[in-house]
Amino acid sequence: MQASAQAQPNVALVKYWGKRDTELNIPAVASLSVTLDALWTRTRVTFDPALDEDVLRVGGQSDTPSNQVERTTRCLDQLRRLAGIDTRAHIDTENNFPTGAGLASSASGFAALVTAGAEALGLKLTAAQRSALARQSSGSAARSIFGGFVELDPDSGALNGTATPLLAPEAWRLEVTIAVTSKQPKALGSTDGMNLTARTSDYYDAWVGTARGDLHAARRAVAERDFDSLARVSERSCLKMHGLMLSADPGLIYWNGVTVECIREIRALRHAGVPVFFTIDAGPQVKAISLPGAAAQVRDALRTVPGVLDVMHSGLGQGARLVPEGPCG
Numbered sequence: 001m002q003a004s005a006q007a008q009p010n011v012a013l014v015k016y017w018g019k020r021d022t023e024l025n026i027p028a029v030a031s032l033s034v035t036l037d038a039l040w041t042r043t044r045v046t047f048d049p050a051l052d053e054d055v056l057r058v059g060g061q062s063d064t065p066s067n068q069v070e071r072t073t074r075c076l077d078q079l080r081r082l083a084g085i086d087t088r089a090h091i092d093t094e095n096n097f098p099t100g101a102g103l104a105s106s107a108s109g110f111a112a113l114v115t116a117g118a119e120a121l122g123l124k125l126t127a128a129q130r131s132a133l134a135r136q137s138s139g140s141a142a143r144s145i146f147g148g149f150v151e152l153d154p155d156s157g158a159l160n161g162t163a164t165p166l167l168a169p170e171a172w173r174l175e176v177t178i179a180v181t182s183k184q185p186k187a188l189g190s191t192d193g194m195n196l197t198a199r200t201s202d203y204y205d206a207w208v209g210t211a212r213g214d215l216h217a218a219r220r221a222v223a224e225r226d227f228d229s230l231a232r233v234s235e236r237s238c239l240k241m242h243g244l245m246l247s248a249d250p251g252l253i254y255w256n257g258v259t260v261e262c263i264r265e266i267r268a269l270r271h272a273g274v275p276v277f278f279t280i281d282a283g284p285q286v287k288a289i290s291l292p293g294a295a296a297q298v299r300d301a302l303r304t305v306p307g308v309l310d311v312m313h314s315g316l317g318q319g320a321r322l323v324p325e326g327p328c329g
Helices: 066-083 105-120 127-135 190-200 204-224 227-246 257-271 292-303
Strands: 002-007 010-014 019-021 031-035 041-047 055-058 089-095 149-152 163-167 175-180 276-279 286-290 310-314 321-323
Touching: 002 105, 010 204, 010 227, 010 276, 010 286, 019 190, 031 204, 041 105, 055 066, 066 089, 066 105, 066 127, 089 105, 105 127, 105 321, 149 204, 163 204, 175 292, 190 227, 204 227, 227 276, 227 286, 257 276, 257 286, 257 292, 286 292, 292 310
Parallel strands: 055 089
Antiparallel strands: 002 041, 002 321, 010 031, 031 149, 041 089, 149 163, 175 286, 175 310, 276 286
């Protein structure tokens, strides 16, 4: 009753922010993302009849915040119900990137947890079923079940809130450069931030009403490999989402000053003819999406921005999958 899995975080090009159904964690709007290859979460799940409760270790440390343990237990409870057991588990997980800092660690974390947990329990789940289960713990985790370009549309599919792969990673080899501007966890997590925004923003209904147009534009850009069109809709979606966050009460500011300077640098590169655009999730890290030939120039430029702590590079990668047994890492 043990299995290990690896999943990659994803970067949303068309954003979602807000929940249609908070109980089932169904997003209020559709989204479109790319799954990375260089960043990963590896998770081992071992069910042990001797345990009275789940035991979670993150990066080898057992002093895990109680809310993380609770989310992990709720996720595994879904699998235990399907398997007809109540056995608790040891969960060992680690990331090769900062956790809880706006780099989608919850997406890769819950995608890996569902994949490893299902295998350890002998459940023969389809990728769509794993996507729906992962979504209930983290909306973006539904997308990390799949690789390449992925869409999550709450209005389509037999299971609401199940992600769908759109394009394999090798079909359009975009590259992602990440400027890390802080390694500290976010002061307010995404779920709490979404709930606050939905309750208090005067602009929330407009956000929901215009999101589908952005999805259609991005989907068409991906199908046609139209980089300029994808750049326009992605930056528009990003800035609309952060504008929405600012309109909450109190306003949510996930950026820092270095975030803004990275945006300026990326815009200057594009003005000079470099095929690159930016996007930013709920955090201060800046993701620069480029055509392959421009990636080195983008990395060099972002390294010169004062305050950038690290610059990571990634191509597009595969979805969640089983990996050989052994220590995480």
